[in-house]
Amino acid sequence: MLNQTNLLIPESELLFSEAAQYLKVEDITLLRNAYAFGQGAHLGQFRRSGEPYIAHPIAVARILGTLRLDAPTLIAALLHDVVEDTDISKAEISERFGEAVAELVDGVSKLAKIEFQTQEEAQAENFRKMLMAMARDVRVILIKLADRLHNMRTLDAMLTEKQRSIARETLEIYAPIAHRFGLNNIYQELQELGFRYSFPLRHKVLVKATKAARGNRREVVGKILEAITLKLKEAKLDAEVTGREKHLYSIYMKMVEKHLSFSEVLDIYGFRVIVKDIPSCYVALGALHSLYKPIPGKFKDYIAIPKTNGYQSLHSTLLGPFGIPIEIQIRTVEMHQIAENGVASHWLYKSTDSDFDELHVKTSQWLQSLLETLSGSSDSLEFLEHLKFDLFPGDVFVFTPQGKILTLPRGSTAVDFAYAVHSDVGNCCVAVKINGESAPLRTKLKSGDRVEIVTAPYAKPNPSWLSYVATGRARSSIRHFLKTIQYSESVKLGERMLNQALISFNINPDSITELQWEKLLRDSGVKSKDDFLAELALGKQLPAVIAKKLVAPTESITSDWMTGPITILGNEGLTVQFAKCCRPIPDDDIIGIIKKDSGLIIHTRQCNNIPTNHRNSENFVNVAWGKDITRTFVTSIKVTAINKQGVLARIAAEIAKADSNIDDITMETENDYTHMHFILQVNDRNHLAQVLRGLRHIKDVARIKRNNE
Numbered sequence: 287m288l289n290q291t292n293l294l295i296p297e298s299e300l301l302f303s304e305a306a307q308y309l310k311v312e313d314i315t316l317l318r319n320a321y322a323f324g325q326g327a328h329l330g331q332f333r334r335s336g337e338p339y340i341a342h343p344i345a346v347a348r349i350l351g352t353l354r355l356d357a358p359t360l361i362a363a364l365l366h367d368v369v370e371d372t373d374i375s376k377a378e379i380s381e382r383f384g385e386a387v388a389e390l391v392d393g394v395s396k397l398a399k400i401e402f403q404t405q406e407e408a409q410a411e412n413f414r415k416m417l418m419a420m421a422r423d424v425r426v427i428l429i430k431l432a433d434r435l436h437n438m439r440t441l442d443a444m445l446t447e448k449q450r451s452i453a454r455e456t457l458e459i460y461a462p463i464a465h466r467f468g469l470n471n472i473y474q475e476l477q478e479l480g481f482r483y484s485f486p487l488r489h490k491v492l493v494k495a496t497k498a499a500r501g502n503r504r505e506v507v508g509k510i511l512e513a514i515t516l517k518l519k520e521a522k523l524d525a526e527v528t529g530r531e532k533h534l535y536s537i538y539m540k541m542v543e544k545h546l547s548f549s550e551v552l553d554i555y556g557f558r559v560i561v562k563d564i565p566s567c568y569v570a571l572g573a574l575h576s577l578y579k580p581i582p583g584k585f586k587d588y589i590a591i592p593k594t595n596g597y598q599s600l601h602s603t604l605l606g607p608f609g610i611p612i613e614i615q616i617r618t619v620e621m622h623q624i625a626e627n628g629v630a631s632h633w634l635y636k637s638t639d640s641d642f643d644e645l646h647v648k649t650s651q652w653l654q655s656l657l658e659t660l661s662g663s664s665d666s667l668e669f670l671e672h673l674k675f676d677l678f679p680g681d682v683f684v685f686t687p688q689g690k691i692l693t694l695p696r697g698s699t700a701v702d703f704a705y706a707v708h709s710d711v712g713n714c715c716v717a718v719k720i721n722g723e724s725a726p727l728r729t730k731l732k733s734g735d736r737v738e739i740v741t742a743p744y745a746k747p748n749p750s751w752l753s754y755v756a757t758g759r760a761r762s763s764i765r766h767f768l769k770t771i772q773y774s775e776s777v778k779l780g781e782r783m784l785n786q787a788l789i790s791f792n793i794n795p796d797s798i799t800e801l802q803w804e805k806l807l808r809d810s811g812v813k814s815k816d817d818f819l820a821e822l823a824l825g826k827q828l829p830a831v832i833a834k835k836l837v838a839p840t841e842s843i844t845s846d847w848m849t850g851p852i853t854i855l856g857n858e859g860l861t862v863q864f865a866k867c868c869r870p871i872p873d874d875d876i877i878g879i880i881k882k883d884s885g886l887i888i889h890t891r892q893c894n895n896i897p898t899n900h901r902n903s904e905n906f907v908n909v910a911w912g913k914d915i916t917r918t919f920v921t922s923i924k925v926t927a928i929n930k931q932g933v934l935a936r937i938a939a940e941i942a943k944a945d946s947n948i949d950d951i952t953m954e955t956e957n958d959y960t961h962m963h964f965i966l967q968v969n970d971r972n973h974l975a976q977v978l979r980g981l982r983h984i985k986d987v988a989r990i991k992r993n994n995e
């Protein structure tokens with residue numbers, strides 16, 4: 287009778303009346319509003335089955351209603367496809383139904399966008415983790431699972447090819463997630479449906495075989511049930527006893543994994559006993575062990591040592607009448623709830639208002655209860671660590687162009703990704719495309735990003751990467767590379783500096799013998815000639831001092847400071863730096879200063895930071911620009927212009943016209959004038975002069991000056 291009445295009530299009304307059993311009146315009103323809103327949004331859309339689209343969100347909300355989830359979850363379930371499939375924005379949902387609902391809908395929409403592509407099984411676990419990391423709120427996962435469950439229930443409407451791929455994804459990704467969260471009912475059903483559509487033929491055969499077998503078994507099951515019930519009554523236990531039918535997928539998996547025949551798998555009868563408290567569980571166990579003999583080695587106490595998802599029960603296999611094995615599960619009502627609904631069991635019967643973040647309170651309640659029940663078992667603790675990290679993610683999961691998933695710590699950048707792929711990729715990366723669009727290498731990655739690194743064979747790691755990489759792997763690879771390259775560059779530069787110093791003393795560098803070197807190394811305690819030259823370049827030793835030591839340790843000789851300058855090409859790498867105070871460019875008159883531990887620093891000779899008596903100091907090195915310089919240099923100029931609209935734009939245009947780039951601008955205003963400091967890229971003095979000429983033509987420019995000249 288009841289069922290017939292139900293058929294006449296629209297699905298939406300069923301949802302409201304089911305929800306009214308545990309939600310407040312105000313919540314039901316909100317739910318009705320969400321329904322009306324969702325129906326309007328999806329109006330004119332239909333499912334493949336021909337039903338109006340809104341039937342799907344209602345069904346999803348009803349599934350979550352059976353788990354007794356809170357009002358925001360049910361409302362979000364009603365609206366879960368609205369952002370993805372209609373014009374409604376997240377902002378509009380937030381305005382109408384609050385931020386919490388909007389966040390949930392947004393979370394589900396984001397999950398809908400990523401697609402599981404690879405066939406590799408190892409990737410499935412990463413993919414599950416990625417889903418959980420992206421979801422952040424456990425309720426997003428619950429909505430997603432309910433969504434998947436309803437889609438599986440209505441899979442008949444899909445094309446066969448599509449059915450198989452969705453079913454496979456369900457078995458590999460969603461069923462294990464449901465299992466991990468202890469959502470047993472959803473887990474079982476996802477598995478059954480996944481099995482049915484993945485292996486339609488095997489499924490059909492098994493359905494037929496079990497139907498036949500169960501018909502034969504009915505009488506036996508009834509007898510055993512009666513015997514068990516009677517025995518428990520004798521033990522004065524208030525117990526609920528049910529026969530358990532094995533699920534098809536678990537029969538199938540047992541046949542596949544344990545190489546058992548169908549009758550071997552099916553020839554086991556399952557019963558479940560639910561009692562009121564833990565002591566009763568053990569009393570019931572004792573009673574049943576006296577009824578039928580237990581099979582040795584088959585008893586498992588999951589009450590004392592729960593399974594990793596919090597599952598608790600006593601399991602025992604008994605030898606029943608006619609020698610049939612009987613599997614028994616004994617648990618309390620509370621354990622049964624957790625066994626069926628896992629993480630969702632903490633939403634049960636709780637609808638009190640709370641100022642706390644509900645998600646965190648409830649999830650940590652679950653974690654806490656797991657911690658208590660699992661204490662003492664070490665792999666369980668490890669599981670919990672994983673779970674925490676899944677729910678409150680510390681990692682991001684990103685795709686390679688091949689669809690492989692890489693796990694990186696939160697805050698990782700494109701450079702970290704490049705080094706995670708391979709150190710050669712890291713060392714040669716020049717650019718990155720994230721989700722098909724160019725982005726700076728320093729961009730922080732988000733879960734679900736598809737990352738493609740662009741490399742160039744000549745490229746080298748940039749020291750500035752060290753300021754933003756997040757992984758130890760990237761950091762140490764960059765350091766290692768810089769160190770190696772810096773060393774070889776330093777050795778070369780050190781040799782040039784020493785040769786120059788020798789020449790300034792009128793000594794031919796080729797005349798220095800191995801013996802002279804050996805003595806120098808012995809005296810200074812440095813291991814090799816290369817090490818010594820590298821130290822020289824880094825300013826730890828002074829070339830003039832060493833030149834003297836090499837040739838005439840005691841004699842005092844005077845040098846001709848100006849002889850044999852070291853040529854600078856700008857490709858010396860990290861060992862030669864250009865001073866930021868004067869920013870020298872080719873054709874500038876330059877001078878080198880050896881700075882302890884940093885190496886050779888090039889200034890313009892006019893620079894205010896250069897003392898005038900430099901010729902007498904051993905820290906100074908004679909340097910000159912080489913020919914054939916191919917790179918650009920940065921220099922800084924100060925432009926003073928009248929405060930007028932559009933001046934900066936005209937200046938920038940002139941700079942561009944002269945083929946120069948602006949690296950940086952800072953400005954300060956003084957009365958009617960603005961002082962603009964530009965850092966420009968130029969080839970040499972000639973190029974700079976060309977830029978300045980262009981700027982002088984601008985009417986409102988009052989003064990132009992190169993800085994520190």
Ligand code: MN
Nearest residue numbers: 342366367433
């Ligand atoms: Mn959906």
